[in-house]
Amino acid sequence: MSTLTAWERALERVEGALVAQIFPREPVELVGALRRECDSNAVVCSQRRVVVPNAYDVELAEHVHDELNPNEGQVAQVLTDKLARHGEHKGYEWAGPLTVHVTKSRDVPNGRYRVTSTVMSHISAGGFRTSDN
Template identity: 65%
Template sequence: MSAISALEQALESRWEALWARVADKDPVELLDALRAECDRNVVVCSESRVVVPNAYDVELADGVHDELTRRGSSVGQELTDALMRHAEGKGYEWAGPLTVHITRSSAVPNGRYHVASRVMTHVSAEGFQYVTH
């Protein structure tokens, strides 16, 4: 085995271990933060209709961002899928099209990530960055 393929295998193993912590079915900190953000912002419209925000902004510390995006994986899509499953399980309805936008930030409060949400109609992850607060 060449040194390069050994290095590739080591990097791949490290990536898989890191991704397992983020995308695993078991509760993980980042997914829990997204779920909690969703749950904290429910609006009960009727007995059969509970609406939640549809636009989630996840700011990742530089190191966390580097680790999660290193291989070009669509972290935003993975988190969106996990949040979608959570909402389906709770019977939530989205206020508009669901998107999770990932950004890099050197000023996250806990040094790892920050999660925020809001209601935005007809938004895509690409358009998310152009919205002013």
């Protein structure tokens, strides 16, 4: 596991504040949901090896998706970056290349978003499932 320098911690605080100002509340909540999804699916292989899923699908309710639409590509990248940092802090090993894909859905249980994960060995964000339910 890595330890952060004071500079890295300060940079993360600034980035977090910037994300909170640029995006509405949902992306900040989504970061927490992604972290929980990652943590709850961690598989301990040994004392020094914990493997987690690498493909995350974020389904947004239509109104949330439409609100974020101008920043859709940025939202996926911010979520991916935040999740990558979380994994690094926890000492996780990704099951393959990490990606977070954001889609629109008419059917999300909490009326805002749903986060799921899976293990996919050779993926790219462009090759991830795309559907507008």
